[in-house]
Amino acid sequence: MTLLQTRNLDILVARRRLIHQLELKIEPGTSWALLGRNGTGKTSLLHTLAKLLPAATGEIYLEGENLTTLSGKPLARRIGLLFQQGLPVMPKTVFETAMLGRYPHHESLWKDDPEDFEVVENALREFDLAHLSARSIDTLSGGEAQRLALAQLVAQAPALYLLDEPSNHLDLAHQLRGLQRLKAKVTGHRAALVMASHDINLVSQMCDHVLLLMGEGTYLAGPVSEILQEEHLSEAFGCRIRRVESGIGKAALFFPSA
Numbered sequence: 446m447t448l449l450q451t452r453n454l455d456i457l458v459a460r461r462r463l464i465h466q467l468e469l470k471i472e473p474g475t476s477w478a479l480l481g482r483n484g485t486g487k488t489s490l491l492h493t494l495a496k497l498l499p500a501a502t503g504e505i506y507l508e509g510e511n512l513t514t515l516s517g518k519p520l521a522r523r524i525g526l527l528f529q530q531g532l533p534v535m536p537k538t539v540f541e542t543a544m545l546g547r548y549p550h551h552e553s554l555w556k557d558d559p560e561d562f563e564v565v566e567n568a569l570r571e572f573d574l575a576h577l578s579a580r581s582i583d584t585l586s587g588g589e590a591q592r593l594a595l596a597q598l599v600a601q602a603p604a605l606y607l608l609d610e611p612s613n614h615l616d617l618a619h620q621l622r623g624l625q626r627l628k629a630k631v632t633g634h635r636a637a638l639v640m641a642s643h644d645i646n647l648v649s650q651m652c653d654h655v656l657l658l659m660g661e662g663t664y665l666a667g668p669v670s671e672i673l674q675e676e677h678l679s680e681a682f683g684c685r686i687r688r689v690e691s692g693i694g695k696a697a698l699f700f701p702s703a
Contacts, residue, residue, distance in 0.1 A: 446473075446508055447470050447471070447472055447506075447508075447509075448471050448472060448473050448507070448508060448604060448605060448636075449469070449470075449471040449494065449505070449507055449508075449605055449637065450469065450470050450471070450505070450506045451467050451469045451494075451503060451504070451505050451506075452503055452504045452505075452506070453467075453468070453502060453503040453504070454466070454469075454502070454503035454504070454505065455467075455501040455502040455503055455662075456486055456489050456490060456493055456498070456500055456501060458486075458489055462501075462661070462662040463485065463486030463490070463658075463662060464486050464489070464490055464658075464662055465661075465662030465663065466662075467490075467664065469656065469666060471605070471637045471639065471654075472637065473604075473635040473636065473637055474631065474635050474636075474637065475631075475637050475638075475653055475654055476631060476637070476638040476640070476651060476652040476653055476654070477637070477640065477652055477653075477654045477656055478640055478648035478649075478651070478652035478654070478655045478656070478669070479491070479640060479641040479642070479656050480641075480642065480643075480645065480648065480655060480657050480658065480678075480681065481657060481658030481659070481660070481681055481682075482658075482681065482682055482683060485658035485659075485660050486662075487609070487641040487658060488529060490641075490658075491607045491608075491609050491641055493505070494512075494524070494605075494607055494639070495524050495526045495607055496512055496515070496520060496524070497526075507523055507524070507604075507605070508523070508604065518548075518549045518550075521548070521549035521601070521603070522549045522550065522601075522602075522603065522604075523603055523604045523605060524603050524604070524605045524607065525546075525598045525601045525602075525603035525605070525606055525607065526598075526608075526609070527594055527595065527606075527607065527608045527609055527611055528594075528609055529610045529613065529641075531587075531590050531591055531594050531614070532582060532593060532594050532597075535582065535583075537581070537582055538578065538579055538580060538581055538582070539569065539574055539577045539578050539579070539581075539585070539593055540565065540569070540578040540579065542582050542593055542597060543565045543569055543574075543593065543596050543600050544561065544562075544565050544600070545597060546565070546568070546596075546597040546599070546600030546601035546602075547561040547564060547600055547601070549601060550602075564600050565600050566578075568596040568597070569596050571596065571599065571626050572592040572593070572595055572596040572599075572623055573592065573619070573622075574589065574592055574593060574596055586614075587614035588614045588615050588616060588619060590614070591611075591613055591614045591615055592615070592619060592623060595623055599626075599627065599630055602630075603636065604636050604637070605636065605637050605638075605639070606627065606631060606636060606637070606638040606639070606640075607639050608627075608638065608639065608640040608641065609641045610641060610642060610643070611623075611624065611627075611640055611642070612624070612642065612644060612647060620647065621650075624640075624651050625651070628651055638652075639656075640652060645673065645699040646698055648669075649669060649673055649696075649697060650696070652669060653669055654666070654667065654668055654669065654672075655667065655668075655669055655672040655673060657672050657677060657681050658681065659680060659681050660681070665677055665681075673688070673697065673699070674688065675687060675688050682701075684701050685701065685702045686699055686700070686701055686702070687699070687701075687702045
């Protein structure tokens with residue numbers, strides 16, 4: 446079954462059309478990059494898919510169910526969102542913050558399941574945070590806080606991961622390791638991922654499909670090999686972007702050129 450599907454989806458913000466008649470199918474096990482200039486609607490689209498922002502027109506289906514019929518814990522068990530601004534500053538420990546990801550799965554407000562502890566401990570280990578589990582989150586660096594936000598999302602274990610600039614504040618090693626671990630979760634659990642980013646080279650390594658927002662509501666969607674082409678990227682970003690084959694594993698590199 447298709448995990449997520451949009452039909453004739455329009456998104457307007459302040460009477461400005463950002464997305465027009467979006468027809469998108471996201472299958473289990475796939476990773477999508479969401480690319481485009483600032484203001485083209487990347488964050489707005491993620492928030493609409495997470496049911497935080499209403500669509501102007503059109504429909505969204507999650508595993509065959511209209512998104513309008515889902516709310517609360519059933520929705521949170523199926524959709525997880527990493528906000529661009531990361532975690533709110535709260536007087537909680539790293540472990541307690543990661544445990545919040547298990548809330549949609551709780552049967553009781555008063556008792557934690559031992560399985561939840563195991564899931565959270567594993568998530569913290571995967572993002573190199575186990576040694577910080579007792580620390581207050583207001584003492585974390587920006588990179589540590591971003592890794593915690595990713596660990597919380599992995600602990601939530603949704604069917605659809607929506608990530609808004611997930612590489613923010615992360616050094617190169619944690620960008621690569623963290624996103625590889627997240628992609629492994631997606632593939633292993635037949636989930637799916639949509640990742641908004643400005644880093645074309647990063648998403649070319651991490652994703653197999655691209656939704657490229659061209660501006661004025663228009664878009665291109667398809668496999669990475671079809672969409673990440675010089676002419677498409679140059680038009681979308683308003684500057685010349687060159688594609689160079691690296692010769693190492695047939696990888697391509699992208700960079701702006703005068």
